[in-house]
Amino acid sequence: xxxxxxxxxxxxxxxxxxxxxxxxxxxxxxxxxxxxxxxxxxxxxxxxxxxxxxxxxxxxxxxxxxxxxxxxxxxxxxxxxxxxxxxxxxxxxxxxxxxxxxxxxxxxxxxxxxxxxxxxxxxxxxxxxxxxxxxxxxxxxxxxxxxxxxxxxxxxxxxxxxxxxxxxxxxxxxxxxxxxxxxxxxxxxxxxxxxxxxxxxxxxxxxxxxxxxxxxxxxxxxxxxxxxxxxxxxxxxxxxxxxxxxxxxxxxxxxxxxxxxxxxxxxxxxxxxxxxxxxxxxxxxxxxxxxxxxxxxxxxxxxxxxxxxxxxxxxxxxxxxxxxxxxxxxxxxxxxxxxxxxxxxxxxxxxxxxxxxxxxxxxxxxxxxxxxxxxxxxxxx
Amino acid sequence: xxxxxxxxxxxxxxxxxxxxxxxxxxxxxxxxxxxxxxxxxxxxxxxxxxxxxxxxxxxxxxxxxxxxxxxxxxxxxxxxxxxxxxxxxxxxxxxxxxxxxxxxxxxxxxxxxxxxxxxxxxxxxxxxxxxxxxxxxxxxxxxxxxxxxxxxxxxxxxxxxxxxxxxxxxxxxxxxxxxxxxxxx
Amino acid sequence: xxxxxxxxxxxxxxxxxxxxxxxxxxxxxxxxxxxxxxxxxxxxxxxxxxxxxxxxxxxxxxxxxxxxxxxxxxxxxxxxxxxxxxxxxxxxxxxxxxxxxxxxxxxxxxxxxxxxxxxxxxxxxxxxxxxxxxxxxxxxxxxxxxxxxxxxxxxxxxxxxxxxxxxxxxxxxxxxxxxxxxxxxxxxxxxxxxxxxxxxxxxxxxxxxxxxxxxxxxxxxxxxxxxxxxxxxxxxxxxxxxxxxxxxxxxxxxxxxxxxxxxxxxxxxxxxxxxxxxxxxxxxxxxxxxxxxxxxx
Numbered sequence: 001x002x003x004x005x006x007x008x009x010x011x012x013x014x015x016x017x018x019x020x021x022x023x024x025x026x027x028x029x030x031x032x033x034x035x036x037x038x039x040x041x042x043x044x045x046x047x048x049x050x051x052x053x054x055x056x057x058x059x060x061x062x063x064x065x066x067x068x069x070x071x072x073x074x075x076x077x078x079x080x081x082x083x084x085x086x087x088x089x090x091x092x093x094x095x096x097x098x099x100x101x102x103x104x105x106x107x108x109x110x111x112x113x114x115x116x117x118x119x120x121x122x123x124x125x126x127x128x129x130x131x132x133x134x135x136x137x138x139x140x141x142x143x144x145x146x147x148x149x150x151x152x153x154x155x156x157x158x159x160x161x162x163x164x165x166x167x168x169x170x171x172x173x174x175x176x177x178x179x180x181x182x183x184x185x186x187x188x189x190x191x192x193x194x195x196x197x198x199x200x201x202x203x204x205x206x207x208x209x210x211x212x213x214x215x216x217x218x219x220x221x222x223x224x225x226x227x228x229x230x231x232x233x234x235x236x237x238x239x240x241x242x243x244x245x246x247x248x249x250x251x252x253x254x255x256x257x258x259x260x261x262x263x264x265x266x267x268x269x270x271x272x273x274x275x276x277x278x279x280x281x282x283x284x285x286x287x288x289x290x291x292x293x294x295x296x297x298x299x300x301x302x303x304x305x306x307x308x309x310x311x312x313x314x315x316x317x318x319x320x321x322x323x324x325x326x327x328x329x330x331x332x333x334x335x336x337x338x339x340x341x342x343x344x345x346x347x348x349x350x351x352x353x354x355x356x357x358x359x360x361x362x363x364x365x366x367x368x369x370x371x372x373x374x375x376x377x378x379x380x381x
Numbered sequence: 382x383x384x385x386x387x388x389x390x391x392x393x394x395x396x397x398x399x400x401x402x403x404x405x406x407x408x409x410x411x412x413x414x415x416x417x418x419x420x421x422x423x424x425x426x427x428x429x430x431x432x433x434x435x436x437x438x439x440x441x442x443x444x445x446x447x448x449x450x451x452x453x454x455x456x457x458x459x460x461x462x463x464x465x466x467x468x469x470x471x472x473x474x475x476x477x478x479x480x481x482x483x484x485x486x487x488x489x490x491x492x493x494x495x496x497x498x499x500x501x502x503x504x505x506x507x508x509x510x511x512x513x514x515x516x517x518x519x520x521x522x523x524x525x526x527x528x529x530x531x532x533x534x535x536x537x538x539x540x541x542x543x544x545x546x547x548x549x550x551x552x553x554x555x556x557x558x559x560x561x562x563x564x565x566x
Numbered sequence: 567x568x569x570x571x572x573x574x575x576x577x578x579x580x581x582x583x584x585x586x587x588x589x590x591x592x593x594x595x596x597x598x599x600x601x602x603x604x605x606x607x608x609x610x611x612x613x614x615x616x617x618x619x620x621x622x623x624x625x626x627x628x629x630x631x632x633x634x635x636x637x638x639x640x641x642x643x644x645x646x647x648x649x650x651x652x653x654x655x656x657x658x659x660x661x662x663x664x665x666x667x668x669x670x671x672x673x674x675x676x677x678x679x680x681x682x683x684x685x686x687x688x689x690x691x692x693x694x695x696x697x698x699x700x701x702x703x704x705x706x707x708x709x710x711x712x713x714x715x716x717x718x719x720x721x722x723x724x725x726x727x728x729x730x731x732x733x734x735x736x737x738x739x740x741x742x743x744x745x746x747x748x749x750x751x752x753x754x755x756x757x758x759x760x761x762x763x764x765x766x767x768x769x770x771x772x773x774x775x776x777x778x779x780x781x782x783x784x785x786x787x788x789x790x791x792x793x794x795x796x797x798x799x800x801x802x803x804x805x806x807x808x809x810x811x812x813x814x815x816x817x818x819x820x821x822x823x824x825x826x827x828x829x830x831x832x833x834x835x836x837x838x839x840x841x842x843x844x845x846x847x848x849x850x851x852x853x854x855x856x857x858x859x860x861x862x863x
Binding site: 164174276 | 399404442443444
């Protein structure tokens with residue numbers, strides 16, 4: 001059924017439909033309406049969960065760890081400073097192989113205080129062992145959360161679903177709301193193999209020797225590599241039930257342009273709008289990355305194989321290095337004899353608008369650049 | 382694609398106005414995208430909201446740079462550069478006021494409509510302690526001025542979305558739809 | 567009535583607050599008593615936003631915006647650094663809301679209190695996370711609506727007794743004050759300013775936006791809170807010597823509760839519970855203060 005809603009409303013709705021039993025959340029702009037909507041659903045009995053109104057994000061993640069250990073399905077949502085406060089515990093949850101879904105509404109990190117969107121908050125968690133999936137529309141937010149629960153519970157790692165603050169969390173748009181009954185078919189209740197159960201007592205997380213830790217990390221990497229295929233299988237199942245298709249990387253090049261613009265989050269939508277309406281000059285195609293962890297190396301390379309050159313728009317900055325996506329994307333081509341020139345652009349930090357005009361300027365700039373150019377291209381309006 | 386900007390003061394319902402129209406246009410088969418201005422908002426401070434409508438899916442995600450329509454809930458806001466940002470000779474204005482506002486301070490625009498939404502709201506006792514609730518009248522005025530929505534579509538969307546005083550709010554929208562008039566072209 | 571000495575303001579006009587906001591009023595009173603040789607740290611919340619967006623600031627004294635949970639620790643570090651540079655006379659103030667004090671800031675507050683760090687910690691308490699849109703905090707009173715305790719399921723826990731928690735750390739001075747009693751508040755600031763060690767002032771600041779009353783009734787709500795003893799005024803010396811402040815004759819809580827939309831969902835039964843709890847706490851406070859009635863204002 002089609003309804004108008006914001007990304008945040010779609011997230012709360014998806015969380016409700018997925019039927020988590022433990023929800024823990026602490027308010028932070030621009031996530032707050034998710035926490036409020038879930039409180040509303042719980043108060044009215046539409047969501048049968050224990051909702052812990054915790055006193056900080058560290059406790060929100062700690063509560064999800066506890067809840068997941070009990071075998072329950074768990075959900076939390078946060079943003080910027082909040083996910084930063086969860087940092088230690090994201091390593092913990094991933095290391096303990098605990099499924100849960102965390103929705104992060106992307107917002108720049110202080111200092112200074114800034115409410116605008118950029119992706120440093122989630123990207124700063126890229127080494128924790130949690131999966132990361134980026135969304136472009138409210139529909140994707142809703143669908144990805146459902147997929148994320150399934151993925152998390154199969155892979156036994158937390159999944160972070162990222163959506164742009166304000167540009168997605170607060171934009172009202174049409175969303176096809178799935179039936180609860182269809183959701184239940186797609187996502188049955190969690191069946192935890194390992195949990196804290198007096199019938200089958202185990203101890204979790206005690207000290208290990210070096211070799212054991214090494215093995216655990218190798219296993220985590222192996223499971224992460226498998227996770228791309230698991231994600232694709234779950235997306236295929238999702239398409240079967242709901243009719244909408246998702247992939248780790250998506251390409252759209254209607255004009256057969258030579259230049260590929262690699263983007264994630266709502267930037268993809270603006271690039272789409274540019275491609276649709278550009279009058280033939282500085283033409284481009286879109287390569288949209290959904291999955292960032294695990295990094296979908298093979299799918300990315302397939303997507304770029306149709307282009308002569310590419311530019312990555314990073315809505316993030318690793319100071320002293322550069323754009324994070326660009327670094328990993330270029331790294332994916334290491335050792336390949338044939339690799340396209342991949343330029344690195346940074347735009348939209350702090351929520352600065354990236355408009356079709358700024359995309360056009362970038363495309364024009366990059367089309368003429370020397371292939372070995374390695375400077376960061378700072379996007380202007 | 383058409384882009385509409387609504388400007389009011391925090392508490393006057395500018396954000397709800399964009400939501401109501403989003404619902405009305407969506408019912409009529411348009412693709413829509415609506416959003417408020419961002420940042421810490423305080424009661425009484427200027428607040429804008431935005432609506433995009435199109436016959437195909439709207440994928441664009443950035444602010445509205447030059448609105449086709451600017452709907453102003455409080456004529457005192459016409460002096461505010463933040464409110465007027467992006468107004469060009471292609472922008473039509475709908476202003477809550479009793480007479481044509483002093484247009485000399487305004488940049489070029491395409492046409493100007495006025496409606497006394499405050500009087501309409503007060504006639505129907507649509508008030509809080511601080512403000513007359515003019516948003517539903519302004520929604521009706523926009524529909525009447527632009528011709529993009531029928532009276533019934535707008536009234537129905539108003540009725541479906543206002544939290545209280547459904548009948549009065551629908552009446553406000555209808556009255557403003559009829560009474561809005563073009564003052565400048 | 568005592569004539570107050572005219573002190574210099576330490577804030578500029580133009581703060582970014584809602585109409586009827588009382589936290590900025592409280593801040594103004596506190597800072598004008600402390601004077602210009604003061605540095606302020608404020609954590610996330612209304613107090614931070616109200617102080618202005620770059621490039622504007624309302625603060626005449628040095629002012630730092632810190633992360634949500636760290637006001638006390640940041641202030642403690644500032645104090646240490648200033649002391650080491652021979653600036654022991656400069657006052658260090660942590661200015662934090664109920665969220666940043668009772669909840670996420672509790673750990674760093676406890677640390678600073680336990681170490682007896684020489685800072686003045688002032689908590690402006692509007693009883694919810696107001697800046698992010700009125701979500702409940704552990705300062706939210708029983709029966710209150712907030713966006714995370716909607717009318718279908720209002721706040722079901724009593725307000726956390728923050729001064730008792732700080733008192734358990736044995737700090738030199740704690741005061742409970744209300745912005746609606748400015749002379750009393752200013753006197754407490756002067757008392758605190760004349761001491762060393764960890765000093766804590768808890769100020770009730772009614773908020774029309776979150777308490778759902780008219781902007782013009784803010785000061786009245788504070789008066790009613792105190793008169794009904796929902797929020798009593800007192801001081802605690804060394805964590806154990808209680809002294810009541812003049813408050814005026816006690817009135818029933820219904821007079822306080824009935825004026826606020828956030829309590830619209832209270833059943834008569836809940837109101838009785840609230841009256842009973844208020845009476846019990848007032849009796850306990852009187853006992854702790856050695857039976858001192860507190861007199862008329």
